[in-house]
Amino acid sequence: MLRAKEASCSEVAEAYLERIEAIDPTYGCFLAIDPESVMAQAAKAQSQIDRGEAGPLTGVPIAVKDNIATAGLETTCASKMLTGFVPPFDAFVVERLRGQGAVVLGKTNLDEFAMGASTENSAFKVTRNPWDPARSPGGSSGGSAAAVAARLAPAALGSDTGGSIRQPAALCGVVGFKPTYGRCSRYGLVAFGSSLDQIGPLARSVKDAALVAEAITGHDPQDGTSLDALPISAAEIEHGSLRGLKIGLVREMFGEALDPGVRESINAAVRVLETEGVRFERISIPSVSLGVSTYYIIAPAEASSNLARFDGVRYGMRAKGSGHIGLVERTRAEGFGHEVKSRIMIGSYALSAGYYDAYYLRAQRVRALMAREFEQAFQGLDAILSPACPVPAFKIGELNKDPLAIKQIDYCTIPANMAGLPGISLNCGFAENLPVGLQLLAAPMRDESLLQMAHSVERALPNATRAAPIP
Amino acid sequence: MSISLEEVRHVARLARLELDEAEILSLQGELNALLGHFADIRNVDVSGIEPRSHAVSKENVWAADVPRPSMTSQQVMRNAPASKAGLFVVPTIIED
Numbered sequence: 116m117l118r119a120k121e122a123s124c125s126e127v128a129e130a131y132l133e134r135i136e137a138i139d140p141t142y143g144c145f146l147a148i149d150p151e152s153v154m155a156q157a158a159k160a161q162s163q164i165d166r167g168e169a170g171p172l173t174g175v176p177i178a179v180k181d182n183i184a185t186a187g188l189e190t191t192c193a194s195k196m197l198t199g200f201v202p203p204f205d206a207f208v209v210e211r212l213r214g215q216g217a218v219v220l221g222k223t224n225l226d227e228f229a230m231g232a233s234t235e236n237s238a239f240k241v242t243r244n245p246w247d248p249a250r251s252p253g254g255s256s257g258g259s260a261a262a263v264a265a266r267l268a269p270a271a272l273g274s275d276t277g278g279s280i281r282q283p284a285a286l287c288g289v290v291g292f293k294p295t296y297g298r299c300s301r302y303g304l305v306a307f308g309s310s311l312d313q314i315g316p317l318a319r320s321v322k323d324a325a326l327v328a329e330a331i332t333g334h335d336p337q338d339g340t341s342l343d344a345l346p347i348s349a350a351e352i353e354h355g356s357l358r359g360l361k362i363g364l365v366r367e368m369f370g371e372a373l374d375p376g377v378r379e380s381i382n383a384a385v386r387v388l389e390t391e392g393v394r395f396e397r398i399s400i401p402s403v404s405l406g407v408s409t410y411y412i413i414a415p416a417e418a419s420s421n422l423a424r425f426d427g428v429r430y431g432m433r434a435k436g437s438g439h440i441g442l443v444e445r446t447r448a449e450g451f452g453h454e455v456k457s458r459i460m461i462g463s464y465a466l467s468a469g470y471y472d473a474y475y476l477r478a479q480r481v482r483a484l485m486a487r488e489f490e491q492a493f494q495g496l497d498a499i500l501s502p503a504c505p506v507p508a509f510k511i512g513e514l515n516k517d518p519l520a521i522k523q524i525d526y527c528t529i530p531a532n533m534a535g536l537p538g539i540s541l542n543c544g545f546a547e548n549l550p551v552g553l554q555l556l557a558a559p560m561r562d563e564s565l566l567q568m569a570h571s572v573e574r575a576l577p578n579a580t581r582a583a584p585i586p
Numbered sequence: 587m588s589i590s591l592e593e594v595r596h597v598a599r600l601a602r603l604e605l606d607e608a609e610i611l612s613l614q615g616e617l618n619a620l621l622g623h624f625a626d627i628r629n630v631d632v633s634g635i636e637p638r639s640h641a642v643s644k645e646n647v648w649a650a651d652v653p654r655p656s657m658t659s660q661q662v663m664r665n666a667p668a669s670k671a672g673l674f675v676v677p678t679i680i681e682d
Contacts, residue, residue, distance in 0.1 A: 479637030535641025
Protein backbone atom coordinates (compact mmCIF):
# COMPACT_ATOMS: atom_id res chain seq x y z
CA MET A 116 0.00 0.00 0.00
CA LEU A 117 2.80 2.40 0.90
CA ARG A 118 4.94 1.51 -2.09
CA ALA A 119 1.88 1.68 -4.38
CA LYS A 120 1.41 5.18 -2.93
CA GLU A 121 -2.19 4.48 -1.96
CA ALA A 122 -1.33 6.15 1.31
CA SER A 123 1.63 8.18 2.47
CA CYS A 124 3.84 7.13 5.35
CA SER A 125 2.69 10.18 7.28
CA GLU A 126 -0.98 9.27 6.81
CA VAL A 127 -0.31 5.74 8.07
CA ALA A 128 1.72 6.95 11.05
CA GLU A 129 -0.92 9.50 11.94
CA ALA A 130 -3.69 6.91 11.70
CA TYR A 131 -1.85 4.64 14.15
CA LEU A 132 -1.13 7.52 16.54
CA GLU A 133 -4.82 8.46 16.49
CA ARG A 134 -5.93 4.89 17.07
CA ILE A 135 -3.50 4.56 19.98
CA GLU A 136 -4.81 7.76 21.50
CA ALA A 137 -8.40 6.56 21.17
CA ILE A 138 -8.05 2.91 22.17
CA ASP A 139 -4.88 2.44 24.21
CA PRO A 140 -6.33 3.97 27.39
CA THR A 141 -8.51 0.82 27.48
CA TYR A 142 -5.74 -1.72 26.78
CA GLY A 143 -2.62 -0.12 28.23
CA CYS A 144 -0.19 -1.46 25.64
CA PHE A 145 2.20 1.48 25.42
CA LEU A 146 4.52 3.03 27.99
CA ALA A 147 6.14 5.71 25.84
CA ILE A 148 5.32 7.34 22.53
CA ASP A 149 6.99 10.35 20.95
CA PRO A 150 4.55 11.53 18.24
CA GLU A 151 6.99 14.12 16.90
CA SER A 152 9.67 11.53 16.32
CA VAL A 153 7.10 9.15 14.77
CA MET A 154 6.08 11.80 12.25
CA ALA A 155 9.71 12.70 11.49
CA GLN A 156 10.56 9.04 10.86
CA ALA A 157 7.48 8.72 8.63
CA ALA A 158 8.52 11.75 6.58
CA LYS A 159 11.98 10.25 6.14
CA ALA A 160 10.47 6.92 5.07
CA GLN A 161 8.29 8.72 2.54
CA SER A 162 11.29 10.36 0.95
CA GLN A 163 12.88 6.88 0.64
CA ILE A 164 9.76 5.65 -1.16
CA ASP A 165 9.70 8.72 -3.38
CA ARG A 166 13.30 8.06 -4.35
CA GLY A 167 12.34 4.47 -5.19
CA GLU A 168 14.49 3.05 -2.37
CA ALA A 169 11.76 1.32 -0.39
CA GLY A 170 12.09 -2.09 1.23
CA PRO A 171 9.28 -4.25 2.61
CA LEU A 172 9.25 -2.40 5.94
CA THR A 173 9.73 1.18 4.73
CA GLY A 174 7.17 3.37 6.47
CA VAL A 175 5.75 0.47 8.50
CA PRO A 176 5.18 1.46 12.14
CA ILE A 177 6.62 -1.07 14.59
CA ALA A 178 6.16 -1.14 18.37
CA VAL A 179 9.15 -2.09 20.52
CA LYS A 180 9.12 -3.85 23.88
CA ASP A 181 10.42 -1.50 26.54
CA ASN A 182 13.45 -3.63 27.43
CA ILE A 183 15.00 -2.88 24.02
CA ALA A 184 17.09 0.28 23.84
CA THR A 185 15.82 3.12 21.65
CA ALA A 186 18.08 6.17 21.35
CA GLY A 187 16.35 9.26 22.65
CA LEU A 188 13.23 7.39 23.79
CA GLU A 189 12.79 6.35 27.42
CA THR A 190 13.51 2.66 28.03
CA THR A 191 12.35 1.53 31.46
CA CYS A 192 11.89 -2.27 31.43
CA ALA A 193 8.62 -1.36 33.23
CA SER A 194 10.73 -0.85 36.35
CA LYS A 195 10.98 2.09 38.73
CA MET A 196 14.71 1.36 38.61
CA LEU A 197 14.96 2.76 35.08
CA THR A 198 12.35 5.51 35.21
CA GLY A 199 13.62 8.37 33.08
CA PHE A 200 16.43 6.34 31.53
CA VAL A 201 16.98 7.53 27.96
CA PRO A 202 19.46 5.27 26.13
CA PRO A 203 22.24 7.05 24.24
CA PHE A 204 22.16 4.28 21.60
CA ASP A 205 19.82 2.03 19.61
CA ALA A 206 19.73 -1.72 20.09
CA PHE A 207 21.08 -3.59 17.05
CA VAL A 208 17.54 -4.68 16.10
CA VAL A 209 16.23 -1.10 16.32
CA GLU A 210 19.13 0.19 14.26
CA ARG A 211 18.33 -2.45 11.64
CA LEU A 212 14.64 -1.53 11.60
CA ARG A 213 15.46 2.14 11.19
CA GLY A 214 17.91 1.26 8.45
CA GLN A 215 15.06 -0.44 6.58
CA GLY A 216 12.90 2.66 6.93
CA ALA A 217 10.56 1.20 9.56
CA VAL A 218 9.00 3.71 11.94
CA VAL A 219 9.59 3.06 15.67
CA LEU A 220 6.10 3.73 16.96
CA GLY A 221 6.59 3.50 20.71
CA LYS A 222 7.57 1.34 23.67
CA THR A 223 5.32 -1.41 24.96
CA ASN A 224 4.53 -2.63 28.45
CA LEU A 225 6.03 -5.80 29.95
CA ASP A 226 6.51 -7.59 33.22
CA GLU A 227 9.29 -5.76 35.07
CA PHE A 228 12.60 -6.76 33.43
CA ALA A 229 10.58 -9.35 31.44
CA MET A 230 10.05 -11.45 34.57
CA GLY A 231 6.53 -12.78 34.46
CA ALA A 232 3.89 -14.33 32.24
CA SER A 233 0.99 -11.87 32.56
CA THR A 234 2.45 -8.33 32.22
CA GLU A 235 0.95 -7.74 35.69
CA ASN A 236 4.45 -7.31 37.15
CA SER A 237 4.86 -3.97 35.34
CA ALA A 238 5.60 -1.17 37.80
CA PHE A 239 3.53 1.23 35.70
CA LYS A 240 0.31 -0.18 34.28
CA VAL A 241 -1.91 -3.15 33.61
CA THR A 242 -2.23 -4.32 30.01
CA ARG A 243 -5.53 -5.84 28.94
CA ASN A 244 -6.28 -8.55 26.40
CA PRO A 245 -8.07 -7.22 23.28
CA TRP A 246 -10.22 -10.39 23.20
CA ASP A 247 -11.51 -9.68 26.70
CA PRO A 248 -10.30 -6.66 28.68
CA ALA A 249 -10.88 -8.48 31.99
CA ARG A 250 -8.13 -10.90 30.98
CA SER A 251 -4.36 -10.74 30.80
CA PRO A 252 -2.58 -10.57 27.44
CA GLY A 253 0.02 -12.98 28.83
CA GLY A 254 3.62 -11.94 29.12
CA SER A 255 6.15 -10.83 29.43
CA SER A 256 5.79 -9.22 25.96
CA GLY A 257 2.11 -8.55 26.76
CA GLY A 258 2.16 -4.94 25.60
CA SER A 259 3.57 -5.93 22.20
CA ALA A 260 1.10 -8.82 21.76
CA ALA A 261 -1.92 -6.75 22.82
CA ALA A 262 -0.83 -3.84 20.60
CA VAL A 263 -0.68 -6.10 17.54
CA ALA A 264 -3.99 -7.81 18.44
CA ALA A 265 -5.72 -4.45 19.00
CA ARG A 266 -4.31 -3.28 15.65
CA LEU A 267 -2.40 -0.47 17.34
CA ALA A 268 0.70 -1.59 15.44
CA PRO A 269 1.06 -3.90 12.44
CA ALA A 270 4.03 -5.59 14.10
CA ALA A 271 6.05 -5.40 17.29
CA LEU A 272 9.29 -6.63 18.80
CA GLY A 273 9.32 -8.79 21.90
CA SER A 274 11.90 -10.78 23.80
CA ASP A 275 11.64 -14.45 24.75
CA THR A 276 13.56 -15.97 27.67
CA GLY A 277 11.14 -18.79 28.55
CA GLY A 278 8.24 -18.09 26.20
CA SER A 279 7.74 -14.34 26.55
CA ILE A 280 7.04 -13.84 22.82
CA ARG A 281 5.16 -17.06 22.05
CA GLN A 282 2.89 -17.21 25.12
CA PRO A 283 1.44 -13.66 24.88
CA ALA A 284 1.11 -14.14 21.11
CA ALA A 285 -0.92 -17.28 21.85
CA LEU A 286 -3.15 -15.57 24.41
CA CYS A 287 -3.75 -12.59 22.10
CA GLY A 288 -4.32 -14.60 18.92
CA VAL A 289 -1.34 -13.28 16.97
CA VAL A 290 1.90 -14.75 15.60
CA GLY A 291 5.00 -14.71 17.80
CA PHE A 292 8.37 -15.99 16.59
CA LYS A 293 11.51 -16.69 18.60
CA PRO A 294 14.50 -17.31 16.32
CA THR A 295 17.28 -19.80 16.96
CA TYR A 296 19.41 -18.51 19.84
CA GLY A 297 22.12 -16.31 18.35
CA ARG A 298 20.43 -15.38 15.07
CA CYS A 299 19.25 -12.09 16.53
CA SER A 300 21.74 -9.85 18.27
CA ARG A 301 21.02 -9.09 21.93
CA TYR A 302 23.01 -5.85 21.77
CA GLY A 303 20.79 -3.24 23.42
CA LEU A 304 18.39 -5.78 24.94
CA VAL A 305 18.45 -5.31 28.71
CA ALA A 306 19.80 -8.68 29.83
CA PHE A 307 17.64 -11.05 31.89
CA GLY A 308 18.88 -14.61 31.27
CA SER A 309 21.65 -14.06 28.74
CA SER A 310 21.96 -17.69 27.62
CA LEU A 311 18.20 -17.84 26.98
CA ASP A 312 17.17 -14.33 25.83
CA GLN A 313 16.26 -13.86 22.20
CA ILE A 314 14.48 -10.99 20.44
CA GLY A 315 11.78 -11.72 17.87
CA PRO A 316 8.72 -10.34 16.10
CA LEU A 317 5.00 -10.40 16.86
CA ALA A 318 2.65 -9.78 13.94
CA ARG A 319 -0.76 -10.67 12.57
CA SER A 320 0.52 -13.19 10.03
CA VAL A 321 3.50 -15.50 9.65
CA LYS A 322 4.56 -13.60 6.57
CA ASP A 323 4.67 -10.27 8.40
CA ALA A 324 6.60 -11.89 11.25
CA ALA A 325 9.06 -13.34 8.71
CA LEU A 326 9.61 -9.94 7.08
CA VAL A 327 10.45 -8.39 10.46
CA ALA A 328 12.65 -11.37 11.33
CA GLU A 329 14.55 -10.89 8.07
CA ALA A 330 15.19 -7.25 8.97
CA ILE A 331 16.42 -7.82 12.54
CA THR A 332 18.56 -10.96 12.22
CA GLY A 333 22.11 -11.46 11.02
CA HIS A 334 25.56 -11.39 12.52
CA ASP A 335 26.49 -8.61 14.92
CA PRO A 336 30.04 -8.41 16.30
CA GLN A 337 28.71 -6.38 19.25
CA ASP A 338 27.12 -9.55 20.68
CA GLY A 339 29.60 -12.35 21.39
CA THR A 340 26.84 -14.94 21.13
CA SER A 341 25.61 -13.71 17.75
CA LEU A 342 25.93 -16.51 15.22
CA ASP A 343 27.98 -15.94 12.11
CA ALA A 344 24.97 -16.56 9.88
CA LEU A 345 23.00 -14.68 7.26
CA PRO A 346 19.76 -12.94 8.19
CA ILE A 347 16.69 -15.18 8.20
CA SER A 348 15.32 -15.16 4.66
CA ALA A 349 11.61 -14.55 4.14
CA ALA A 350 11.88 -15.21 0.39
CA GLU A 351 10.81 -18.87 0.30
CA ILE A 352 8.16 -18.64 2.97
CA GLU A 353 5.20 -19.06 0.62
CA HIS A 354 6.65 -22.02 -1.22
CA GLY A 355 6.22 -24.70 1.40
CA SER A 356 3.91 -27.70 1.43
CA LEU A 357 2.43 -29.67 4.28
CA ARG A 358 2.36 -32.90 2.29
CA GLY A 359 4.84 -35.41 3.60
CA LEU A 360 5.94 -33.38 6.61
CA LYS A 361 6.68 -35.44 9.69
CA ILE A 362 5.72 -33.65 12.89
CA GLY A 363 6.12 -34.90 16.45
CA LEU A 364 3.57 -34.59 19.25
CA VAL A 365 5.42 -34.66 22.56
CA ARG A 366 3.44 -36.59 25.18
CA GLU A 367 4.84 -34.45 28.02
CA MET A 368 3.35 -31.31 26.43
CA PHE A 369 -0.16 -32.79 26.40
CA GLY A 370 -0.40 -33.66 30.11
CA GLU A 371 -3.14 -33.19 32.68
CA ALA A 372 -2.42 -29.47 33.04
CA LEU A 373 -3.85 -28.89 29.57
CA ASP A 374 -7.16 -27.01 29.50
CA PRO A 375 -9.86 -29.13 27.74
CA GLY A 376 -10.71 -26.30 25.33
CA VAL A 377 -7.05 -25.83 24.38
CA ARG A 378 -6.65 -29.58 23.92
CA GLU A 379 -9.70 -29.70 21.64
CA SER A 380 -8.44 -26.79 19.49
CA ILE A 381 -5.00 -28.32 19.10
CA ASN A 382 -6.46 -31.74 18.30
CA ALA A 383 -8.78 -30.19 15.73
CA ALA A 384 -5.82 -28.45 14.10
CA VAL A 385 -3.89 -31.73 14.06
CA ARG A 386 -6.82 -33.40 12.24
CA VAL A 387 -6.92 -30.61 9.64
CA LEU A 388 -3.17 -30.91 9.09
CA GLU A 389 -3.48 -34.69 8.75
CA THR A 390 -5.94 -34.25 5.91
CA GLU A 391 -3.38 -31.92 4.32
CA GLY A 392 -0.85 -34.72 4.31
CA VAL A 393 1.14 -34.17 7.53
CA ARG A 394 2.22 -37.38 9.25
CA PHE A 395 2.13 -37.09 13.02
CA GLU A 396 4.19 -39.19 15.35
CA ARG A 397 3.60 -39.42 19.10
CA ILE A 398 6.90 -39.23 20.93
CA SER A 399 8.22 -38.79 24.44
CA ILE A 400 10.86 -36.29 25.55
CA PRO A 401 11.13 -37.08 29.26
CA SER A 402 13.22 -34.04 30.22
CA VAL A 403 10.38 -31.71 29.17
CA SER A 404 8.71 -32.40 32.51
CA LEU A 405 11.81 -30.95 34.23
CA GLY A 406 11.84 -27.81 32.08
CA VAL A 407 10.12 -25.43 34.50
CA SER A 408 12.33 -26.45 37.42
CA THR A 409 15.50 -26.23 35.36
CA TYR A 410 14.50 -22.88 33.91
CA TYR A 411 13.63 -21.36 37.27
CA ILE A 412 17.12 -22.16 38.53
CA ILE A 413 19.08 -21.08 35.44
CA ALA A 414 17.15 -17.94 34.49
CA PRO A 415 17.14 -16.42 38.02
CA ALA A 416 20.82 -17.35 38.45
CA GLU A 417 21.70 -15.42 35.30
CA ALA A 418 19.31 -12.62 36.26
CA SER A 419 20.84 -12.22 39.70
CA SER A 420 24.17 -11.61 38.03
CA ASN A 421 22.83 -9.42 35.20
CA LEU A 422 20.81 -7.20 37.52
CA ALA A 423 23.79 -6.56 39.78
CA ARG A 424 24.54 -3.60 37.49
CA PHE A 425 21.59 -1.67 38.91
CA ASP A 426 23.37 -0.07 41.83
CA GLY A 427 22.27 3.56 41.74
CA VAL A 428 25.66 4.81 40.56
CA ARG A 429 25.93 5.01 36.77
CA TYR A 430 22.32 5.17 35.61
CA GLY A 431 18.82 4.57 36.85
CA MET A 432 17.34 5.62 40.15
CA ARG A 433 19.26 6.29 43.33
CA ALA A 434 17.79 6.12 46.80
CA LYS A 435 19.22 7.71 49.91
CA GLY A 436 21.23 5.25 51.96
CA SER A 437 24.04 5.39 54.42
CA GLY A 438 27.48 4.80 52.90
CA HIS A 439 28.07 3.15 49.53
CA ILE A 440 26.68 -0.31 50.39
CA GLY A 441 23.68 1.27 52.11
CA LEU A 442 22.98 3.35 49.03
CA VAL A 443 23.15 0.29 46.76
CA GLU A 444 20.96 -1.86 49.02
CA ARG A 445 18.38 0.87 49.51
CA THR A 446 18.28 1.71 45.77
CA ARG A 447 17.63 -1.93 44.90
CA ALA A 448 15.01 -2.21 47.65
CA GLU A 449 13.08 0.75 46.28
CA GLY A 450 13.77 0.25 42.58
CA PHE A 451 12.84 -3.43 42.11
CA GLY A 452 9.36 -4.91 42.46
CA HIS A 453 8.55 -8.09 44.36
CA GLU A 454 8.93 -10.62 41.51
CA VAL A 455 12.31 -9.22 40.51
CA LYS A 456 13.53 -9.39 44.11
CA SER A 457 12.23 -12.92 44.44
CA ARG A 458 14.11 -14.05 41.33
CA ILE A 459 17.31 -12.28 42.39
CA MET A 460 17.01 -14.15 45.70
CA ILE A 461 16.41 -17.54 44.05
CA GLY A 462 19.32 -16.96 41.70
CA SER A 463 21.69 -15.74 44.39
CA TYR A 464 20.74 -18.73 46.55
CA ALA A 465 21.24 -21.22 43.72
CA LEU A 466 24.68 -19.73 43.01
CA SER A 467 25.79 -19.40 46.62
CA ALA A 468 28.46 -21.53 48.27
CA GLY A 469 27.07 -24.88 49.31
CA TYR A 470 24.15 -24.89 46.88
CA TYR A 471 25.86 -24.25 43.55
CA ASP A 472 26.37 -27.95 42.75
CA ALA A 473 22.94 -29.03 43.96
CA TYR A 474 21.03 -26.42 42.02
CA TYR A 475 22.87 -24.47 39.34
CA LEU A 476 25.32 -27.08 38.12
CA ARG A 477 22.68 -29.77 38.22
CA ALA A 478 20.24 -27.58 36.27
CA GLN A 479 22.92 -27.11 33.62
CA ARG A 480 23.27 -30.87 33.30
CA VAL A 481 19.51 -31.24 32.90
CA ARG A 482 19.68 -28.52 30.29
CA ALA A 483 22.30 -30.50 28.38
CA LEU A 484 20.12 -33.59 28.65
CA MET A 485 17.16 -31.69 27.28
CA ALA A 486 19.16 -30.33 24.35
CA ARG A 487 20.38 -33.83 23.57
CA GLU A 488 16.86 -35.32 23.71
CA PHE A 489 15.54 -32.67 21.33
CA GLU A 490 18.47 -33.21 18.99
CA GLN A 491 17.64 -36.92 18.85
CA ALA A 492 13.94 -36.21 18.32
CA PHE A 493 14.64 -33.90 15.39
CA GLN A 494 16.69 -36.56 13.60
CA GLY A 495 13.44 -38.12 12.41
CA LEU A 496 11.15 -35.10 12.44
CA ASP A 497 10.64 -31.83 10.58
CA ALA A 498 9.01 -30.14 13.56
CA ILE A 499 7.33 -30.57 16.91
CA LEU A 500 3.78 -29.35 17.45
CA SER A 501 2.27 -28.48 20.83
CA PRO A 502 0.09 -25.93 22.54
CA ALA A 503 2.05 -22.71 23.16
CA CYS A 504 0.29 -22.27 26.49
CA PRO A 505 -1.79 -24.90 28.32
CA VAL A 506 -4.54 -22.40 29.16
CA PRO A 507 -6.31 -19.62 27.26
CA ALA A 508 -6.08 -16.02 28.52
CA PHE A 509 -6.71 -15.95 32.28
CA LYS A 510 -8.37 -13.21 34.30
CA ILE A 511 -6.19 -10.36 35.54
CA GLY A 512 -5.37 -11.03 39.18
CA GLU A 513 -6.26 -14.73 38.92
CA LEU A 514 -3.03 -16.58 38.25
CA ASN A 515 -0.27 -14.11 39.04
CA LYS A 516 -1.02 -14.10 42.76
CA ASP A 517 0.35 -17.66 42.99
CA PRO A 518 4.07 -17.52 42.12
CA LEU A 519 4.28 -21.26 41.44
CA ALA A 520 1.07 -21.56 39.38
CA ILE A 521 2.00 -18.71 37.01
CA LYS A 522 5.44 -20.25 36.44
CA GLN A 523 4.09 -23.69 35.62
CA ILE A 524 2.21 -22.53 32.51
CA ASP A 525 5.56 -21.97 30.75
CA TYR A 526 6.29 -25.67 30.30
CA CYS A 527 5.60 -25.87 26.56
CA THR A 528 7.71 -22.83 25.65
CA ILE A 529 10.72 -23.23 27.97
CA PRO A 530 12.42 -26.14 26.13
CA ALA A 531 13.08 -23.96 23.05
CA ASN A 532 15.07 -21.51 25.17
CA MET A 533 16.94 -24.30 26.95
CA ALA A 534 17.98 -25.96 23.70
CA GLY A 535 18.25 -22.77 21.59
CA LEU A 536 15.52 -23.93 19.17
CA PRO A 537 13.49 -21.64 16.94
CA GLY A 538 9.82 -21.61 17.94
CA ILE A 539 6.66 -19.94 16.70
CA SER A 540 3.13 -19.62 17.99
CA LEU A 541 0.14 -18.97 15.76
CA ASN A 542 -3.57 -18.96 16.36
CA CYS A 543 -5.27 -22.30 15.66
CA GLY A 544 -8.74 -21.87 17.09
CA PHE A 545 -10.73 -20.75 20.08
CA ALA A 546 -11.63 -22.00 23.54
CA GLU A 547 -14.70 -20.16 24.81
CA ASN A 548 -14.04 -17.31 22.37
CA LEU A 549 -10.45 -16.93 23.51
CA PRO A 550 -7.59 -17.61 21.08
CA VAL A 551 -5.54 -20.79 21.34
CA GLY A 552 -1.92 -20.73 20.24
CA LEU A 553 -0.32 -23.62 18.40
CA GLN A 554 3.44 -23.88 18.80
CA LEU A 555 5.83 -25.30 16.24
CA LEU A 556 9.46 -25.99 17.14
CA ALA A 557 12.29 -26.92 14.81
CA ALA A 558 15.94 -27.88 15.08
CA PRO A 559 18.45 -25.04 15.60
CA MET A 560 19.10 -22.97 12.43
CA ARG A 561 15.96 -24.34 10.74
CA ASP A 562 14.27 -20.93 11.12
CA GLU A 563 13.39 -20.63 7.44
CA SER A 564 11.76 -24.03 7.21
CA LEU A 565 9.93 -23.39 10.50
CA LEU A 566 8.48 -20.17 9.09
CA GLN A 567 7.58 -21.95 5.87
CA MET A 568 5.76 -24.71 7.78
CA ALA A 569 4.00 -22.15 9.98
CA HIS A 570 2.88 -20.26 6.90
CA SER A 571 1.43 -23.45 5.40
CA VAL A 572 -0.29 -24.29 8.71
CA GLU A 573 -1.72 -20.79 8.88
CA ARG A 574 -3.22 -21.19 5.39
CA ALA A 575 -4.68 -24.59 6.25
CA LEU A 576 -6.44 -23.48 9.44
CA PRO A 577 -9.68 -21.57 8.95
CA ASN A 578 -9.42 -19.00 11.77
CA ALA A 579 -5.69 -18.47 12.05
CA THR A 580 -5.71 -14.75 11.31
CA ARG A 581 -9.12 -13.77 12.72
CA ALA A 582 -8.97 -10.29 14.23
CA ALA A 583 -9.87 -9.42 17.82
CA PRO A 584 -13.50 -8.28 18.17
CA ILE A 585 -12.85 -4.57 18.59
CA PRO A 586 -13.77 -1.83 16.10
CA MET B 587 15.82 -28.91 52.70
CA SER B 588 14.30 -25.80 54.18
CA ILE B 589 15.67 -22.27 53.98
CA SER B 590 15.94 -20.48 57.33
CA LEU B 591 15.29 -16.81 57.97
CA GLU B 592 19.01 -16.42 58.64
CA GLU B 593 19.78 -17.85 55.19
CA VAL B 594 17.30 -15.47 53.58
CA ARG B 595 19.08 -12.55 55.32
CA HIS B 596 22.47 -13.89 54.22
CA VAL B 597 21.41 -14.26 50.56
CA ALA B 598 19.83 -10.78 50.63
CA ARG B 599 23.17 -9.39 51.80
CA LEU B 600 24.96 -11.23 48.97
CA ALA B 601 22.43 -9.80 46.51
CA ARG B 602 22.70 -6.30 47.99
CA LEU B 603 18.97 -6.13 48.65
CA GLU B 604 17.68 -4.34 51.72
CA LEU B 605 14.61 -6.26 52.88
CA ASP B 606 12.27 -5.44 55.74
CA GLU B 607 11.08 -8.15 58.13
CA ALA B 608 7.79 -8.64 56.30
CA GLU B 609 9.62 -9.18 52.99
CA ILE B 610 12.10 -11.57 54.59
CA LEU B 611 9.22 -13.65 55.92
CA SER B 612 7.31 -13.67 52.66
CA LEU B 613 10.42 -14.46 50.62
CA GLN B 614 11.30 -17.30 52.98
CA GLY B 615 7.91 -18.85 52.26
CA GLU B 616 8.21 -18.23 48.53
CA LEU B 617 11.76 -19.55 48.23
CA ASN B 618 10.90 -22.68 50.16
CA ALA B 619 7.80 -23.32 48.06
CA LEU B 620 9.58 -22.72 44.74
CA LEU B 621 12.91 -24.38 45.45
CA GLY B 622 11.07 -27.26 47.13
CA HIS B 623 9.14 -27.77 43.92
CA PHE B 624 12.18 -27.36 41.67
CA ALA B 625 14.04 -29.97 43.68
CA ASP B 626 12.63 -32.58 41.26
CA ILE B 627 15.72 -31.97 39.14
CA ARG B 628 17.62 -33.85 41.84
CA ASN B 629 15.79 -37.09 41.01
CA VAL B 630 17.00 -37.40 37.44
CA ASP B 631 20.10 -39.30 36.46
CA VAL B 632 22.53 -36.88 34.85
CA SER B 633 25.69 -38.81 35.53
CA GLY B 634 28.10 -38.51 32.63
CA ILE B 635 26.34 -35.46 31.19
CA GLU B 636 28.50 -32.37 30.92
CA PRO B 637 26.82 -29.20 32.23
CA ARG B 638 25.77 -26.82 29.50
CA SER B 639 25.89 -23.09 30.14
CA HIS B 640 24.67 -22.00 26.73
CA ALA B 641 22.16 -22.80 24.03
CA VAL B 642 24.80 -22.92 21.33
CA SER B 643 28.35 -24.06 21.81
CA LYS B 644 30.63 -21.28 20.77
CA GLU B 645 34.28 -20.87 21.59
CA ASN B 646 35.49 -17.59 22.99
CA VAL B 647 34.81 -14.77 20.61
CA TRP B 648 37.47 -12.11 20.47
CA ALA B 649 37.04 -8.57 19.25
CA ALA B 650 39.86 -6.99 17.30
CA ASP B 651 41.94 -4.86 19.64
CA VAL B 652 41.47 -1.61 17.73
CA PRO B 653 39.78 1.60 18.86
CA ARG B 654 36.28 2.21 17.55
CA PRO B 655 33.92 5.13 18.01
CA SER B 656 32.24 5.05 21.39
CA MET B 657 29.84 7.13 23.42
CA THR B 658 31.07 10.48 24.66
CA SER B 659 31.37 10.97 28.40
CA GLN B 660 28.63 13.57 28.12
CA GLN B 661 26.28 10.98 26.65
CA VAL B 662 27.17 8.52 29.37
CA MET B 663 26.76 11.04 32.18
CA ARG B 664 23.34 12.16 31.02
CA ASN B 665 21.76 9.19 32.81
CA ALA B 666 23.88 9.39 35.97
CA PRO B 667 21.86 9.99 39.13
CA ALA B 668 24.65 12.27 40.43
CA SER B 669 27.73 13.53 38.64
CA LYS B 670 30.26 16.31 38.91
CA ALA B 671 32.96 17.40 36.48
CA GLY B 672 32.38 14.35 34.28
CA LEU B 673 32.63 11.90 37.19
CA PHE B 674 30.07 9.79 39.03
CA VAL B 675 29.40 11.04 42.54
CA VAL B 676 29.19 8.30 45.19
CA PRO B 677 29.13 8.40 49.00
CA THR B 678 32.52 8.40 50.73
CA ILE B 679 33.95 4.88 50.52
CA ILE B 680 37.32 5.37 52.21
CA GLU B 681 37.36 7.59 55.29
CA ASP B 682 40.32 9.88 56.01
